Each structure stands twice: as C-alpha cells, then as structure tokens.
Amino acid sequence: MPGKNDVGREGLLAATEKLLRTIPPARVTIPRVAREANVTPSLVYYHFGSRDALLLAVVDRVTVHDHREPPKGDPATALAAHIAQTVKLVRRAPYMNRLMIDELAQAEPDETRDRVRHMNLELIDFYRTLLKADGGKQLVEADPFYLFVAVLGASDFLSSAGPLIQGLLPKNTDMDKLADGYQAFLVKLLMHGMMKSAAD
C-alpha cells in the first residue's frame, strides 16, 4: 500500500474523476478528493492551486475527444460514431456537463471560463466541418450550433436527470443495460433524423 502523499497529479485526477462519477460536483471539494486519494489537502493544492483548476484539469482529461481532429472518411459515419461517443462519454462522467454548466461557466478566473468555452466551440466546429464535408449529399441541412445542443442535451439527460429517471424505473433495473439501449436508440433516432431520406 502506498504511503500517504505518495500520489502524483495523475492519481489525484483519477480520484477526482471517480468522485465525479458518483457524487454531485458541489460535494467534490479538495478535502474530499484528498480523503479519496489518501493524501493531505495541501498536496492537492500543491498540484492544482485551486478547486476550479483541479476540476478543469479533470474535464480536460475526460473530454479528449476524437472531435478535435477533422472527421475522417464518410461524414455520416463520423457523425454516428461521434453521437455514440458522446453518450458513452457522458456515462463515464455523468456530472461533467452539469459541472461545466453550473460551476465552470461562472468560474473565476476568466482563464477557466475561456477554456470551457473553447472546448465547446471546438465541438460546434466539428459539426460545422462535418456538415460542410458532406455538402448536402447524405445529411440534411442543419445549424451546427443547434445540432450541438440537441446531441449534448439528449445524451446528458439520462445521467444528469439520474434521481428523476431512477424513480421512474423498477428498482431492479440494470442501469448499464438501460444506458446501452438508450445509446443505440439515440444514435438511430438522431442519424435517421439527420440522414436524407428518399423523399428529401
């Protein structure tokens, strides 16, 4: 067993990410992270300087997407893969979007806010590039910003609405299976919605 404070930056990020999967962001504080990683709070401060900086580093780590690269191959296939990836990512870090929204979007310093803003603008650019690459061949016309909102919103809700969702399901529901089913449904629904049909 590693000794106290024998944990590096990566270990602290992993501990924070683990907490963000299970408890609401507001309760993920530096003392709570320190306890999870079995280190002193001062070590967390030493590595990150502030709670905002720690949370931002976790968001950065989790959201290293493929979408930062221009889409390769068939744009419709790339869009389907991206939607599946978004649902998967949200499941991996269910409180991440809420964290960005409720805390980081209003965080000081401006550097943090700008970073979150930039990450989301990159995502909108990904949609724009993809729609342009298709050029109306397979995909219907769409505003990249609206597409971003719809995909992220629909992906996010199953996780972020957790307490509400769970109350609607039988007690013994297998949530992993449910999430797999939702992922498949959403990819199908949105791709069917975005693909031109014979009638278009």
Next chain:
Amino acid sequence: MPGKNDVGREGLLAATEKLLRTIPPARVTIPRVAREANVTPSLVYYHFGSRDALLLAVVDRVTVHDHREPPKGDPATALAAHIAQTVKLVRRAPYMNRLMIDELAQAEPDETRDRVRHMNLELIDFYRTLLKADGGKQLVEADPFYLFVAVLGASDFLSSAGPLIQGLLPKNTDMDKLADGYQAFLVKLLMHGMMKSAAD
C-alpha cells in the same frame, strides 16, 4: 397598488413561477417569494405549508399539458405538436426540469416525490399510447421511455445549460429568436428521426 398581504394563492404561484424563470431553484426560497409578491413569509407558509409544497404546486400549474389526454387525430401530428409544446414549456419555465430533478426527486415527504414521479410516468404513457395508436404505420418502432428521455433532454438543455450556452454565442444574440430556431430545428430533427422513410 394592492396592500401588503393582499395576494392570494394564485398570486404567490405566479410570483414563484416568475422567480423560477430567472434565478436558479435553490435561490427560490419562501422569503424570496414573499419579497417578490410583497407579502410576509408567514402568508406563503399559510397557503402552502412548506417550500416543497409551494414548488410542487408551481410544477403542477406549469405542466398542465395536453399529454394527459389521449392523443387525438393523427399520431405523427400529435407527436410533432407535443415536441413543439415541450420546447415551449421548457422555455417558459427553464429551471423547472432541474427543479424536479435536483430537489423534488429527493424531497420529503414521499407524497411530493410520488407526485413528480406520477407526472413523468403520465408523460411516458402518452408516448406509449401514441406509438400504439400509430401501430407502425407512419412512425418507426421506439421505446416510449427512451423517447421521453431524448425529447425532454434535448428540449431542456438550451435553457438548463444557460450559462454555458450564452458563453458560446455573440453578446448581442437574440435569445428568443435563437430559441424559436432551436424549437423548429428540434421538431424537424426528431420528427424526421421518428417518421418512417421510404427506405424503412
């Protein structure tokens, strides 16, 4: 100008709903509502008994939907109207879903929680009835629960992700116009996704 405490139950509900449109639910407290309505907090307690009961009464008031009645006429048309209605409703009360999720879903007493649960189960039943009425003629097969999550999630995000969304847009963006555009986009996307195409 009406005198202090010259406000009834309806006036208090209207004041609470107005606050929920502009400030996060956590800040909508009984003293804040009393100040908004220009009454004493004790009058709010007199009418509602507790903050939970007040918030639930507002949710009840806002979510008196058409969907409680069985869909009339063409199921596909009813679905399109319902999606448009959901986006509109979320705009009218942007913090309402978050309120249900973050607070009421975990609220005591159980009566409140059961009421929220029931309202959402009714909504899922609406989708089930509608899909059954169509019988696979115009609409693709879909799990009513997944459809509920996707419609609500995509509708909710433009409002509930407010601080994040606003940071991504130019400062002088007309948010009403943007929301109108999103509503039209979402109805088109989801209906295209749900309608059978020639290829199905």
